[in-house]
Amino acid sequence: MARIVGGVGTSHVPAIGAASDNDKTGDDYWAPLFAGYGPAREWIRRVDPDVAIIVYNDHATAFSLQLIPTFGLGMGSEYPPADEGYGPRRVPMVHGDEKLSWHLAESLVVNDEIDITFVNDLHVDHGLTVPLTIMCDRPEEWPFRVIPLAVNVIQYPQPTGHRCLELGRAIRRAVESYPEDLRVVVFGTGGMSHQLQGERAGLINREFDLAFLDRLVADPDGQAAVPHVDYLRQAGSEGLELIMWLVMRGALGGDVREVYRHYHVPASNTAAGLIVLEPVGDKG
Amino acid sequence: MSPPTDTTTKPWDDIPGTYVQDGDHYRRGYRLNMLLMTLNTEEGRRAFAADEAGSLDRAGVTPEQKRAVLDRDWLAMLRLGANVYYLLKLAAHDRVSVQHMAGSMSGISEQEFIDMMVSGGRSPEGNLYTDATEGGS
Numbered sequence: 001m002a003r004i005v006g007g008v009g010t011s012h013v014p015a016i017g018a019a020s021d022n023d024k025t026g027d028d029y030w031a032p033l034f035a036g037y038g039p040a041r042e043w044i045r046r047v048d049p050d051v052a053i054i055v056y057n058d059h060a061t062a063f064s065l066q067l068i069p070t071f072g073l074g075m076g077s078e079y080p081p082a083d084e085g086y087g088p089r090r091v092p093m094v095h096g097d098e099k100l101s102w103h104l105a106e107s108l109v110v111n112d113e114i115d116i117t118f119v120n121d122l123h124v125d126h127g128l129t130v131p132l133t134i135m136c137d138r139p140e141e142w143p144f145r146v147i148p149l150a151v152n153v154i155q156y157p158q159p160t161g162h163r164c165l166e167l168g169r170a171i172r173r174a175v176e177s178y179p180e181d182l183r184v185v186v187f188g189t190g191g192m193s194h195q196l197q198g199e200r201a202g203l204i205n206r207e208f209d210l211a212f213l214d215r216l217v218a219d220p221d222g223q224a225a226v227p228h229v230d231y232l233r234q235a236g237s238e239g240l241e242l243i244m245w246l247v248m249r250g251a252l253g254g255d256v257r258e259v260y261r262h263y264h265v266p267a268s269n270t271a272a273g274l275i276v277l278e279p280v281g282d283k284g
Numbered sequence: 285m286s287p288p289t290d291t292t293t294k295p296w297d298d299i300p301g302t303y304v305q306d307g308d309h310y311r312r313g314y315r316l317n318m319l320l321m322t323l324n325t326e327e328g329r330r331a332f333a334a335d336e337a338g339s340l341d342r343a344g345v346t347p348e349q350k351r352a353v354l355d356r357d358w359l360a361m362l363r364l365g366a367n368v369y370y371l372l373k374l375a376a377h378d379r380v381s382v383q384h385m386a387g388s389m390s391g392i393s394e395q396e397f398i399d400m401m402v403s404g405g406r407s408p409e410g411n412l413y414t415d416a417t418e419g420g421s
Contacts, residue, residue: 015382029402060369064321065314083324085376154369156306195406197368198359199301201386202397204405229295233412237302238368266401269382 002100002175002182006047006259007252008040009216009245009275010134012056012189014126015268017089020133033272036262037134043259043276044135049185051097051145053104053171055247056127056189057153059084062119068155069117071167073108074148075101082123091129091138097145100178104147107174114170124148131189134274144185153190153241161224164243168250175251188248190241192263193234194270203236204271209263212242213275217258220249238270245275252279300414301390303362313365316353319343320370323377332377358388 016033019025025034061082063069079094108114128148136143152158159167168186175184192209195201212235215223224246231240249256259276266272296304303309319339322328332339340350352360356378361371375385387397390406400406 060317060321060367060373061324065310065317065367083326085323085329085373087326154305154367155310156304193405195302196372196382196386197362197389198303199390200299200406200411201301201390202400202406203408203411204401205408206404208408227295229299232296232302232304233299234408237304265404269386269397269401271405 002178002180002184004172004175004186004251004253004279005049005183006043006185006279007248007256007277008044008131008135008185008187009213009248009273009277010131010187010189011191011267011270011272011274012127012130013267013270013272014084014130016272017091017126017130017133020138021089021091033264033267036264036274039260040135040262040274040276041137044185047185048183049144050182051100051147052185052187053147053149053251054128054131054187054189055149055151055244056131056187057241057244058150059125059127059154061125062123063150065155068152069119069150070152070159071114071116072119072122072150073101073105073116074122074150075105075118075120076122079122079124079128079146079148081129082125084125089126089129091133092141094124094128094132094142094146094148097147099180100182101147103178104171104174107177108167108170111173112170114167119148119150122148122150127189131187135187149247151244151247153243158228158240158243160228161226161243161246164246165220165224165250168247168252171247171251172253186248186251188245190244191235191239192242192271192273193236193239195236196238196269198237200236202269204265205234205236205239206263206265206271208234208239209271209273213261213263213273216245216249216275217256217277220246249277252277253281255280298414300411305367309365309367311365313367315343316345316349316361316364316366317370319345320366320373323373329377358385362389
């Protein structure tokens with residue numbers, strides 16, 4: 001039987017990927033951020049998952065205003081890194097797990113009545129590949145299979161925090177009903193506070209970010225009740241990406257153990273956060 | 285700042301300097317954003333670089349949007365319906381940084397923006413509400 005063995009919340013700032021790709025991780029600007037990734041990388045090596053379900057958002061890459069899935073689940077066997085304007089990142093091909101994808105789809109739609117969109121042909125952008133870099137550095141091949149789950153966080157109305165948390169809980173039920181003996185981790189990505197646009201660009205709210213991390217661990221239902229306008233106001237217009245961490249939290253079940261946390265400002269125009277969680281009290 | 289087509293009040297109206305991608309913004313910026321989407325491919329980037337004005341005309345954007353793009357007036361593009369993630373395609377095309385774009389929108393230089401971020405970013409203090417009684421800027 002498959003089980004969820006851990007969760008990762010992490011920012012997915014494109015400049016973090018660029019710093020890794022261009023050998024800048026030892027520069028004064030980047031060294032403190034990357035130094036903080038070490039313990040998380042050790043953790044994932046130790047946990048050695050077979051599959052990561054990566055909850056991320058597409059940034060006008062695979063999807064545009066023409067088609068906006070609220071929840072788009074990757075169903076493919078591979079997901080090539082996308083061209084976002086500079087040509088594709090020179091990182092390994094992302095390999096999927098079609099059988100698990102179809103099981104998730106069936107369990108989510110039939111058992112939990114969460115009507116996700118099926119996405120077969122999907123080029124993945126920095127939202128998905130930067131978290132892989134953060135957790136795995138620069139391997140020849142990514143060390144686990146990946147199922148992308150794209151969430152609309154760009155176009156109002158985005159799914160509610162409550163819906164994101166419930167989706168995560170439904171993912172947990174789906175994984176636990178999969179007959180193969182797989183170790184699964186779930187990534188929630190994006191955030192933390194940042195605003196890329198307008199006269200208020202550059203907003204960073206450390207207090208909000210740290211409170212979010214605390215509450216994500218201890219009171220996910222409370223955090224899920226926070227309305228989107230609070231994120232927009234307090235964490236910046238792009239800080240709303242943090243709702244994707246609630247999907248990860250939901251997938252871990254009731255109580256969790258906080259294994260590791262890292263927080264650094266700035267990564268480009270963003271506050272970069274990282275949290276590693278493990279489920280407690282049951283072995284799935 | 286709101287164009288006259290926006291008639292309803294929204295819960296984010298009192299967040300300063302923030303352009304929320306709601307239905308009004310979507311409709312206002314659809315054609316412009318879809319043009320910027322073409323910059324995701326090498327072919328699209330070449331076509332745009334070869335004839336920016338013609339590309340904008342063929343995309344059916346408004347004269348104001350066309351002017352803002354040709355002038356690289358980042359704040360005007362945003363106000364006229366561009367979404368920041370789509371604007372990043374244009375920044376990549378121009379090989380200018382996110383700090384350049386964000387600095388331009390907020391009225392400071394690229395270096396000033398970088399320095400602000402290194403020293404912790406723009407403070408929430410005074411930047412959460414437009415209402416002066418809340419200390420808005």
